[in-house]
Structures are given as structure tokens and as C-alpha cells.
Amino acid sequence: MSATTLAAAPPAGRARVTLRLVLAGAILLLALLPALNRLPADAALHVSDFTIAVTGKWITYAILALSIDLAWGYAGILSLGHGAFFALGGYAIGMHLMRLIGPRGVYGHPVLPDFMVFLGWPELPWYWWGFQHFPFALLMALFVPGLLALVVGWLAFRSRITGVYLSILTQAMTYALMLAFFRNDMGFGGNNGFTDFKELLGMPLNTGNARAVLFYASLAALLGCLWLCARITASKLGRVLVAIRDAESRIRFLGYDVTQHKLFVFVLSAMMAGLAGALYVPQVGIINPGEFSPGNSIEAVVWVAVGGRGTLAGALLGAFSVNALKTWLTTVAPEFWLFVLGGIFVAVTLFLPRGLVGLLDRRGTGR
Amino acid sequence: MSESSQAVLPMERPPVLGRPRPPRSDAVLYLDGVSVVFDGFRALNNLSLIVEQGELRAVIGPNGAGKTTMMDVITGKTRPTEGVVQFRDIDLTRLDEAAIANLGIGRKFQKPTVFDALTVFENLELALKAPRNPWACLRWMLSGEARDRIAATLAEIGLTARAGDRAAILSHGQRQWLEIGMLLMQDPEVLLVDEPVAGMTDQETEHTAALLRRIADGRRSVVVVEHDLEFVRALGCKVTVLCEGAMLSEGSIDHVQNDPRVVEVYLGR
Ligand SMILES: Nc1ncnc2c1ncn2[C@@H]1O[C@H](COP(=O)(O)OP(=O)(O)OP(=O)(O)O)[C@@H](O)[C@H]1O
Ligand SMILES: [Mg+2]
Numbered sequence: 001m002s003a004t005t006l007a008a009a010p011p012a013g014r015a016r017v018t019l020r021l022v023l024a025g026a027i028l029l030l031a032l033l034p035a036l037n038r039l040p041a042d043a044a045l046h047v048s049d050f051t052i053a054v055t056g057k058w059i060t061y062a063i064l065a066l067s068i069d070l071a072w073g074y075a076g077i078l079s080l081g082h083g084a085f086f087a088l089g090g091y092a093i094g095m096h097l098m099r100l101i102g103p104r105g106v107y108g109h110p111v112l113p114d115f116m117v118f119l120g121w122p123e124l125p126w127y128w129w130g131f132q133h134f135p136f137a138l139l140m141a142l143f144v145p146g147l148l149a150l151v152v153g154w155l156a157f158r159s160r161i162t163g164v165y166l167s168i169l170t171q172a173m174t175y176a177l178m179l180a181f182f183r184n185d186m187g188f189g190g191n192n193g194f195t196d197f198k199e200l201l202g203m204p205l206n207t208g209n210a211r212a213v214l215f216y217a218s219l220a221a222l223l224g225c226l227w228l229c230a231r232i233t234a235s236k237l238g239r240v241l242v243a244i245r246d247a248e249s250r251i252r253f254l255g256y257d258v259t260q261h262k263l264f265v266f267v268l269s270a271m272m273a274g275l276a277g278a279l280y281v282p283q284v285g286i287i288n289p290g291e292f293s294p295g296n297s298i299e300a301v302v303w304v305a306v307g308g309r310g311t312l313a314g315a316l317l318g319a320f321s322v323n324a325l326k327t328w329l330t331t332v333a334p335e336f337w338l339f340v341l342g343g344i345f346v347a348v349t350l351f352l353p354r355g356l357v358g359l360l361d362r363r364g365t366g367r
Numbered sequence: 368m369s370e371s372s373q374a375v376l377p378m379e380r381p382p383v384l385g386r387p388r389p390p391r392s393d394a395v396l397y398l399d400g401v402s403v404v405f406d407g408f409r410a411l412n413n414l415s416l417i418v419e420q421g422e423l424r425a426v427i428g429p430n431g432a433g434k435t436t437m438m439d440v441i442t443g444k445t446r447p448t449e450g451v452v453q454f455r456d457i458d459l460t461r462l463d464e465a466a467i468a469n470l471g472i473g474r475k476f477q478k479p480t481v482f483d484a485l486t487v488f489e490n491l492e493l494a495l496k497a498p499r500n501p502w503a504c505l506r507w508m509l510s511g512e513a514r515d516r517i518a519a520t521l522a523e524i525g526l527t528a529r530a531g532d533r534a535a536i537l538s539h540g541q542r543q544w545l546e547i548g549m550l551l552m553q554d555p556e557v558l559l560v561d562e563p564v565a566g567m568t569d570q571e572t573e574h575t576a577a578l579l580r581r582i583a584d585g586r587r588s589v590v591v592v593e594h595d596l597e598f599v600r601a602l603g604c605k606v607t608v609l610c611e612g613a614m615l616s617e618g619s620i621d622h623v624q625n626d627p628r629v630v631e632v633y634l635g636r
Contacts, residue, residue: 046413178493231505232505235507236505237501239485239489239506242485243485243493245484246483246484247480250480251463251482254493254494254549255468255497256465256499257500260500260501261501261504265501271593305399
């Protein structure tokens with residue numbers, strides 16, 4: 001137990017200050033990127049469209065990492081199914097984007113998305129109602145993942161399913177959803193999913209303007225989630241979560257209802273993942289059942305492990321650094337990526353149990 | 368609660384010895400015919416025990432007698448295979464650990480288990496009696512009164528200087544004290560204290576005995592499991608001897624020490 005405790009010990013003193021400064025600097029730099037994108041293409045500081053698109057995507061990954069860290073790094077709930085919450089958030093906003101296509105689809109149907117016309121559906125199924133309104137779609141992007149987490153979490157936590165069993169359960173959850181979403185008769189576009197989006201909030205997608213707006217929206221969401229997580233982890237609730245993580249069976253005897261606390265953090269975490277997915281889909285322009293693949297959830301957990309679980313900065317650091325590496329490697333030698341990812345995970349587990357953040361703390365007193 | 372104690376006060380209680388079981392209404396803890404069977408092994412065997420309001424009670428017995436299992440049954444960690452376990456009129460066998468703790472039954476574990484990643488102060492703050500739901504914990508602000516209570520407990524357990532240290536770096540004896548401190552912070556009505564003085568110095572042992580005597584002040588009841596007979600003598604209370612999951616003897620320390628059955632199975636060796 002002392003090993004896990006050490007692994008999750010947040011850095012203290014100087015390391016903590018350094019970490020905060022680095023974080024603030026990085027966020028400031030991010031905030032400048034879309035402005036630099038507006039500079040003339042031959043200016044020294046010009047930032048390409050590609051960089052904006054990629055960084056915007058990473059920011060949504062960072063939100064996903066943060067949500068996993070809150071559940072795993074603080075409360076000890078190792079979910080290997082957070083990709084499902086992310087994907088559900090993405091599908092919710094994807095449904096809205098599909099509705100906005102309207103008669104501009106290939107088949108020109110005024111209401112039905114192309115794939116429904118293709119399948120010969122006469123009208124919209126009931127669960128598509130309301131998605132023409134953006135606020136409703138956004139609400140669903142939070143509500144549906146939250147509800148799923150509530151049901152799965154309640155069943156699991158109430159029966160005291162923890163550790164590996166919970167990880168397997170969540171992995172099975174995302175796998176089952178992937179199979180379901182692959183089916184055409186589910187009404188979510190089968191294996192093609194949704195794509196060919198036209199606009200969002202009256203703003204044509206795939207323009208520099210839309211990219212900047214989505215980028216800033218993602219950054220604002222990241223800052224909001226960071227604030228919320230910081231607020232929680234600094235509160236007594238945060239300390240209860242840490243106590244649950246380290247000695248779940250002990251804290252019950254102090255009168256804490258562990259199920260209640262775990263549910264709270266799991267649902268909140270799922271909603272954050274849903275929000276990340278909702279910001280991700282308009283930026284990448286596509287959502288399909290592949291997003292539910294178990295590998296995605298595992299990869300997101302690796303980001304957090306690499307950065308350093310149990311510290312909020314670690315989750316962000318992990319999401320950005322691993323994805324930067326991935327983007328670089330998939331252009332240079334894509335066939336190696338999975339091996340590298342596996343290698344990183346093994347190396348971090350063996351040599352850097354506290355992740356990159358732990359490196360910062362090396363020279364500290366170690367308290 | 369104050370009502371019931373008032374109702375009892377004016378009456379002279381008959382002497383416990385030689386009297387049949389006291390009426391249940393007096394009892395804070397009431398165990399009757401409790402058995403716990405692990406894979407055919409009877410850790411508790413038809414055990415009956417009554418602890419009254421304000422009582423300090425010592426429980427002794429050889430290793431494996433079932434002392435810790437008895438506490439497990441009361442606090443909801445282990446479900447009895449059969450028997451009645453009640454706190455006042457409340458059936459404890461239907462409640463989970465958290466609900467039982469919230470009724471006012473606190474426990475110090477034999478093997479001290481504190482929260483290593485948190486500081487000594489934070490451990491006590493977590494134990495402090497306050498609403499336990501997630502929302503209340505999120506909104507929690509440390510009041511001056513709460514701070515004073517924690518400071519008083521820190522002084523009582525001698526860890527004032529260590530308040531800001533992580534519990535992980537405490538010595539075994541200090542962890543014992545922190546566990547006791549966490550028990551005090553809960554302000555329970557019934558305290559179940561499993562081997563509190565293991566690893567303590569003589570001076571600390573005396574301090575603990577005085578502390579427990581003080582806590583059993585008429586409102587709170589305390590059940591102490593301990594091997595150290597000097598310590599049990601210092602508690603100056605009724606002693607229950609367990610052996611092989613059942614009660615072997617009960618009475619004053621002198622009484623049980625001279626009971627031939629006790630001498631044979633426990634003290635004589
Ligand atoms: N969960 C369990 N599963 C199987 N056997 C158990 C379990 N818990 C306790 N026992 C057994 O029940 C018996 C009583 O154990 P218990 O811990 O209550 O004894 P104790 O009186 O507290 O002893 P000690 O003085 O060593 O602390 C022991 O033989 C123990 O091995
Ligand atoms: Mg014991």
C-alpha cells in the first residue's frame with residue numbers, strides 16, 4: 001500500500017511552484033496560438049492551420065485525461081471505459097451537427113440524415129428529437145455519459161466491485177457500446193458514424209474562424225474543468241477520495257458512505273469526458289464507433305500514468321506529451337506507434353511510478 | 368438519550384453479580400447467542416455480552432479467542448452466522464459499516480490503519496463528526512471551533528508537533544495514538560478499542576488508561592480489548608474473558624484472575 005501512496009503523492013514545495021508556473025506558461029502559450037495563426041504565412045511566428053487543428057484536439061484529450069485522473073488518481077477508480085463517455089458526448093453533438101446539415105445532404109432530404117434515407121427510414125426516431133437545438137445537444141453530451149456512469153457505477157460500487165474487476169467491467173461496457181453502435185439499426189449511422197458536417201451555431205466549419213472559436217471553447221472548457229478539479233481535490237471531499245483510494249475498507253468505519261462518494265466522482269468524471277468528446281467531434285469532423293474501441297480508453301489511461309496520476313498537472317502533461325509524440329511518430333513511422341505506446345507504459349510503470357511530474361520532485365526533500 | 372438516562376438515574380441499580388441478565392433497555396450493546404463460522408471454524412460460539420451505558424469494559428482472552436471478531440460483528444465488518452446484535456433497540460446485523468459508525472459506534476483497529484497520504488491534521492479532520500455526504504464535504508470549511516477541537520485532540524494524543532506531517536512517516540506508537548485520536552474526533556457513544564497500548568511505553572500506557580477511564584464518563588461506553596493485564600488492572604473495570612469464541616468468565620480483575628478456568632486456559636501458561 002505504501003508503494004501506491006508514494007506513487008500518488010503530489011509534489012510539494014518548490015516542485016509544486018515550478019509545476020504551477022509551467023502550467024500557467026503553457027496555457028498562456030496555447031491561448032496565443034490562434035492569434036499567431038492569423039499572422040501572414042511568411043511571418044516568423046506564424047502558426048499553421050494544422051498546428052491549430054492538432055492542438056485543439058489535444059486540448060480535448062487533456063480534458064479527458066483530467067477526468068480519468070480525478071476518478072483514478074484521486075479516488076482509485078481505474079476506469080478502462082472512459083472512451084465510451086467521450087464517444088457518447090461526441091455522438092450527442094454529432095447528432096446536432098447532422099440535423100444542421102438539413103437538405104444539404106446527398107439525398108437532399110429536408111430532415112432525415114443521409115444514412116436514414118439510405119436505410120429507407122420514414123421519419124426520425126424519437127431519440128433524435130430535440131437534437132436540432134444546440135443547448136439540448138450539449139446538455140445530452142453531459143447527461144447521457146453521466147447517466148450511464150450513474151447506472152454502471154451504482155451497480156458496481158454498491159456490490160463493492162473494485163480494482164481489476166471494475167476495470168474489466170468498464171472495458172466490457174465500452175466494448176458492448178462499440179458493437180451496438182456498429183449496428184445500422186441503432187440509428188447512429190452504423191460503422192460510418194457521422195461526418196460531412198456543415199456548420200455549428202451558424203458558423204461554417206472548416207474555416208479559420210471556426211477553428212479558432214472551437215479552439216478557444218476547448219481551452220475555456222479545459223480551464224473550467226481544471227478549476228473544478230482543483231476545487232474538489234483541495235476540499236475535504238478530495239481528502240475523502242484519497243482516503244477511499246488508499247484504504248476504502250477503513251474509511252467506512254468513520255461513517256463515510258463510499259458508494260455515494262465514488263458515484264459522485266465517477267458521474268462527474270464521465271460528464272467531463274462527455275464534454276471533451278463534444279468539443280472533439282466538431283474539430284475533427286467525424287465520429288464513428290471506432291471511438292468506443294477499448295484501445296482508446298486504455299491509451300487515455302496511459303497518458304495519465306505517463307504524466308503522473310494523482311496530480312492535475314500530470315494529467316495535462318501526459319495528454320500533451322504522449323499525443324505530441326504520437327502525432328510526430330505517426331507521420332514518421334506509423335507502424336511503430338503501438339509498440340512505442342506499450343513500451344512507454346511499461347517503462348513508466350517500472351521506472352517512473354509517479355510519472356513525469358515525479359521527475360520534477362527528484363531534487364526536493366521528498367516529503 | 369438524555370431522557371432514558373434520567374429515567375434510570377433515580378433508581379438504585381441492583382448489584383450485577385448473581386443477578387440474571389439486566390433488562391435490555393439498559394443495554395447500549397446487546398449481543399445474544401452470536402456465532403460466527405468461517406469455513407466450519409467457529410470464531411465466535413454462542414457469545415452473549417451486554418454493555419451498559421457509561422460502562423468501561425475490558426475484554427481479554429488468548430490469541431484467536433475471537434475478540435477482534437466480536438468487534439467486527441458489532442461494527443458490521445462481519446455478519447454473524449446467527450445471533451442478535453443490537454445497539455439500543457437497533458438491529459446492527461442489517462446495517463453496513465458506515466451506517467453503524469453514524470449511529471455513534473466508533474472503533475480503533477488492532478492494526479492501526481490511518482490514511483498515509485494525508486497529514487496527521489487531515490486524518491483527524493476526516494474523522495471529526497460532521498455531515499459525511501459528498502456535497503457537504505465539498506462545501507466544508509474548517510471553523511474555529513473545529514480547529515480548536517482538533518488542536519485539543521492533537522494535544523491529548525501528543526502529536527501537536529507532527530500535525531503537518533504525513534501519517535506515512537509516523538512510528539508505530541504514533542500511529543496507535545493517531546487512531547485513538549481519530550476515534551475521539553468521531554465523538555461516538557460507544558468506543559470499541561482493540562489493543563490500544565501495543566507498542567506504547569509504560570508512561571503512554573498509563574496515559575491511555577487514564578484517558579479511557581475519563582471517556583467512559585456516564586454518557587459514553589467503552590469496550591477495550593487488551594492483553595496487557597497491568598493495563599487492564601489500571602482500567603479498574605469489569606473484565607470479560609473470552610476463549611474459543613465464548614465467554615469463559617466475567618467479573619472484577621481479581622475475580623477473573625483467580626478463576627481456575629481462566630488460570631488454566633490463559634493466565635496459567
Ligand atoms: N475472515 C476470517 N476468515 C477466517 N478465519 C478468521 C477470520 N477472521 C478471524 N478468523 C479466525 O477467527 C479466530 C478469532 O480471531 P480474532 O482475530 O477474533 O482473535 P483475537 O481474539 O482478536 O486474537 P488476537 O489476540 O490475536 O488479536 C482466529 O482463529 C482467526 O484465525
Ligand atoms: Mg485481535
